[in-house]
Amino acid sequence: MIKKILLGMTLLMSMVACTEDYTDWGKPQTSSPEEAVAFGDNGSISAVQAINLADVTTTTVKVANIVAPTGGSGYKASEFQLTLGGASLNMNEAGEVSTEELQNVIVTNYGKAPLQREFTAKALAWISNGHNSVKIESGSITVQATPKAANIEQAYYLAGDIFADGYNKDVVMAHAFTHSDNNVWDDPNFSIEVKVTEANKSFMIIPASSLEKSDIRDGAFGSGSEKESLASNGNAITIEKAGKYIITVNMEKLTYKIEAKPATLFLTGSEYNWGKTESDWKQLIQYNGSDETFWTMIYFSEGEMFKFAPQAAWADDFGGGITIEDNAGSGIAADGSNLKVGKAGWYLLRVTNGKERKLEVCKPEVYLVGDVIAGGWGAGWEDKAKTDANKFTAPTTKNGLFVSPKFANSGNLRMYVNFPDTGYKDPNNNWWKSEFNVIDGNIVFRGNGGDLQPVAVEANQQVSLNFTTGKGEIK
The missing domain is CATH 2.60.40.3620 (Immunoglobulin-like)
Structure with a gap:
């Protein structure tokens, strides 16, 4: 077995990755080869001119000129490596390394931008006489190389x-x-x-x-x-x-x-800090099956100002130019680019943000439907469920509760907000398009999704809703 003797200093090479401006990447880069440095007895190594890997079509690329080190008693160099950028690359006696491996070293240390980069490098060689092997380390050289990069424009x-x-x-x-x-x-x-x-x-x-x-x-x-x-x-x-x-x-x-893009619409205004932060925007609920229609149950103060935007930020916002259909006596009207409330109270809003923009202001009506009402689903399909017996009482204050009648039957709770055109047989305005439920104490809206998680309740229970806090209680 050949005995290996380690000579020279232990190599401590690491390069810190950095980010540089890329705007000057196309400027020509030039450099002159350095003077050769010692590489063991009778050996030397010097860097070649700057390398641009975009011009290299071979699997190996020359990075250094080498005069191989020798030793007495028949020692001859048999193996070479180049250390740079925290990596050790196999190198042949002609000073060539793998093109792919050099590309990876540059990208790992500096990123993919096609900028000329510099590395302090050293060569290692193992010389052997057939019995013993000795490791030889060169002095430092500077390798300059530009990575191959995709042809990407700035815009x-x-x-x-x-x-x-x-x-x-x-x-x-x-x-x-x-x-x-x-x-x-x-x-x-x-x-x-x-x-x-x-x-x-x-x-x-x-x-x-x-x-x-x-x-x-x-x-x-x-x-x-x-x-x-x-x-x-x-x-x-x-x-x-x-x-x-x-x-x-x-x-x-x-x-x-x-x-x-998921359809969204938000409201902000004088009661919401005029949208200064993302949390100052109230998100509306998507009307099921539509990318343009949204709704919310909201309390307005007299004189309150508000407007809408398709995201929780100021862009493409609208208000004063919208078509208003007031079915609830709110007195909401345009005030410059905003909307202004004439009468305080709870309102059900439906907003269309499409080719045309429309605000429908409706009475704050909430109804039970399905298992829990008298007549169950049969009453619903016969379009007889929209009665006072199934209607929630509405509050008059901002933190007041919407309270349901007591449930006529045990079963799964289902409820919805009611618009003037909400029905049971109209496919465009079925009650479930504005459905919601109370799950784990929170009001959860169906939005544009499918059926909500079933919520089992008992006869004679009832549900209370606080649309201001988004909380609900079944008891």
């Missing part, structure tokens, strides 16, 4: 017939994808939110460089040969249904994803 835009005149340069530039604060190589994902008003509308992705071409579709990305893949000068991508979508593209992998 992308959405174009297509999803917009009027959707290939006009000015229209396209108004629909830029958003990106994180990271550089585009370490985070190649871009996204945009878009509202599609008609079915079967299409889009393409325009890189910033195409904006200067006579036809901005030259170089645009469309659908590739694989599902959800992108290709330069591919076909336009079609969205089959109208709605709000988030389109995300990965410009390194050249893939795309289209996701329907």
Whole structure:
């Protein structure tokens, strides 16, 4: 067995990963090879000129010029390594390492941006005379290398017939994808939110460089040969249904994803700190089956001001310009860009946020339905359940309780808020489209989901609701 003798200092090499600005990545980088440094007896090593891995097409790349170390009594170098960036790479006598491994070292230490990076490196060699083996360590050299990076531009835009005149340069530039604060190589994902008003509308992705071409579709990305893949000068991508979508593209992998955006609507105003923080927005409940209609049960003070926005933040907010249908004598009316309450009290609101925006102000009516009412489900299907016997009493104060009649039967509790067009046979306005229940002491809304968890109750119990706190009690 060959006896190995370790010579030289123990190698302590580690590089701290860092993040650098990428805006100058395209500037030419140059360097001059350093003077050769000692590499054992009669050996030397020097770095080659700066390496750009984008230009390397072979599986190995030369990083150093080596004169192999020798020793007396027939010692000859038989194995080489290069240590840099906290890694040890196998190296041949020609000073070549794996192209892939060098790429990985750069990315691990610095990220994927195509910037020239510097490493302090040392070479190791094992020289052997067939009986004994000796480890030789070189002096330090500086290896400069730029990683191979995907061809990603700094900005992308959405174009297509999803917009009027959707290939006009000015229209396209108004629909830029958003990106994180990271550089585009370490985070190649871009996204945009878009509202599609008609079915079967299409889009393409325009890189910033195409904006200067006579036809901005030259170089645009469309659908590739694989599902959800992108290709330069591919076909336009079609969205089959109208709605709000988030389109995300990965410009390194050249893939795309289209996701329907969950429909939301929020209210803020003078009683809600005018939306200064996210918690100052009251979320409305989605009317089941609609991406545009929402509802809430709310107490308003006289003179209270409010408005709506599709998210818990100031953007695309609306109020004063909305069509108002007041069925409850609230006196709600436009006041500039806001809405103002004329009469204090509890109100049931239904808001449509579509091509047209509409506010329906309704009486605060809540009803029982199903097992627990006299006549059970049969009464409901005969459209006879909307009676005072099944109606909750409504409070007059903000923290007052809506209280149900006592349950006529044992069974599963079901209840809903009632709009003027709520019915049992109308598929567009069935009672369950505004259904809710009390689960573990909380008012839980059906929203756009399916049946809620069953809640078993006993005859002669009743339920109390506090819509201000979102709490309920069955006793």
